[in-house]
Amino acid sequence: MTGAALALSVAFTLLTLPHPASALSRIKDIAEFEGVRENQLVGYGLVVGLDGTGDDVKKKSPFTRESLIGMLERLGVKVNQANADLETKNVAAVMVTATLPAFSRQGAEIDVTVSSLGDASSLQGGTLLATPMLGADGEIYAVGQGQITIGGFKAQGEAETIVRGVPTSGRITRGGIVEREVPFALSQLQMIKVALRNPDFTTARRIADAINEFVGGGTAYAMDPGTVQLSLSNYAGDPTALLTDIEQLPIVPDQQARVVIDENTGVVVIGQNVRISKVAIAQGNLTIRITETPQVSQPSPFSNTGVTTVVPRTNIDVEEDADRQLAILEDSVTLEELVAGLNSLGVGPRDLISILQSIKSAGALQADIMVQ
Template sequence: MSTNARLRSTTALGRALKRAVVVLAAVLALGAAQPAGAQSRLKDIVDVEGVRDNVLVGYGLVVGLNGTGDTINNAPFTQQSLYGMLERLGVNIRGTTLTTKNVAAVMVTATLPPFAAQGTRIDVQVGTLGDAKSLQGGILVGTPLLAPDGDVYAVAQGPVAISGFTAQGAAASVTRGVPTAGRIAAGALVERTVDFRMSDMQALHLALHNPDFTTAKRIADAINAAIGMGTAMAMDPSNVTVNVPAGRKADLVGFMRDIEQLKVAPDNPATVVIDEASGVIVMGENVRINTVAIAQGNLTIKITETPQVSQPGPLSGGTTTTVPRTNIQVDDGQGKKLAILPSGVSLQDLVQSLNALGVSPRDMISILQSIKAAGALQAELKVM
């Protein structure tokens, strides 16, 4: 190979190495800029102030029950409601005695979604107030649904669908599910909308589902990087304020679409949640413990009764008797070992060490509580 050829080859190799170094530096910088962990869309971790559901509630009557409704004498509110409904329909029954068991007083609840227009249908839930046995086959009569401000926003009516049932005979009865509560799909008609115009907002306020300083700052940084510096600011762990640019105020929906698709890695504090009733334990990935020694053992006493029959010999004149036989076994857990966990172990190491001891979820709850009491568990312990 000539000298010129060698020089050209060396020059090309140098340029290739420089390009590789630049690419590697860019990859490392990108990895350092993005926080580790699973990333989530903003729409999944924040709510927009003003864009929210509204709770509706109403009181009504379910008719058409097959003898499973309220006992009129035991439920005066059902009797008064029935009188009032019939009088509004032109039927005067004041002073008469009602013995029907085909009517039940119920509470009706629903959730009015944001920006629901007039004429939109929403689902409703129905539950009994009196001593009705079942709502099977019942029909809810027109019931106004009110918001906390006292105004009517929807009217509910329709057949009630239940998931349970009751079968009863002279000596026994069987109940499955909850027959005294039901649901009416698309059972309410929206009559009034909530007075909220998003187009009038000069700034958007994002509320975090799980308040956290780091997550709020990451959200603001992501919005500023995508829209422009100074657009978003983290006000506190729960709220991020987003100023709408002048050029995007005419298309606020498109602006929100661009923001809610941004991805951020939420940062959560180290937490251990324990449900003592069911024995469920949930640990976050940031849970750490200091150096600690753990031993687990239980004293188990097992008593088994195996009575035996003593049969006398033929013509001996004796009687057949039952002789008690008792077998007692004691397990004091001598096979259990003492495990030492070093400082700063991860969630995986903690679980593996506890499993190696052969502890059950119930015992693990006691161990975690003891580690926390010793000051070695660096996490918040929540007991449900």
């Protein structure tokens, strides 16, 4: 019996194994509430205090030069741009990013990330100057400033350079101060929506049924696969109390039968509901091995006519399994059981991918295959 046929036989024996019960998930883990969201902020600033690892403001980073001159003039230092010969290497232009948490109030502190924009080799030891951080609407929501902490370093000599991590990117813990709040009146809402992270009709219906069973009929209904509408009438307009009560409700989320294949790494991810229809499978083992062992031919000693040449030597081996057989895979065999049987025999990820794709082409794999 071939390896593939034996693997399929092992898969059949796994049919009697018990299946684990579906895992329960909280509503807060599979869905998000309307308005409870983060916002992205971005800004452009300068980092000073670098130990000669900043931008080349004279040749390679003219925008750093212009920013430095503009900053000095705003601070009352007059710079003659025509005659200014700035050659400082302790300044770097950076992009500053941060995430504004939901319902952040003025004066709250947030973490910011600083990334080099020019040709600076390291931000170690640098200090970010006050940098306004804007939202998608162009308004300033926070200001970032502080000492940068980086997780990498760069050591360079004449013959060798060692780089660990990314020395041109760092972080300032609690380096941003919220200056503007995102307007959102949660307490004034009469209706609120629950957005599913993985839209699905069955999951949305289960969420609505669980909420109605806990709170009362008519409180929730599924608008579409990704949205459940909630009414706050039973909670006298108190959305915080409602969300607190329902976010802990257990739900069994449904999922689409899907197989995800990463061709680059050979990773195969299989969904729980994947099934295989009745199909016959045979795996051929044809191996062609070509080995090159060139040899050097030299003339006899003291020869005046011979030359040294490389003589090619090629060895070709062909191995073919002539005892191939078809194996019948019955209905309702799960892909998990098939894979377990193949893995027990040492079938590699590449062969597994080929087998799955062939079963899908034959129409026997009841799932979607996503190749990345």
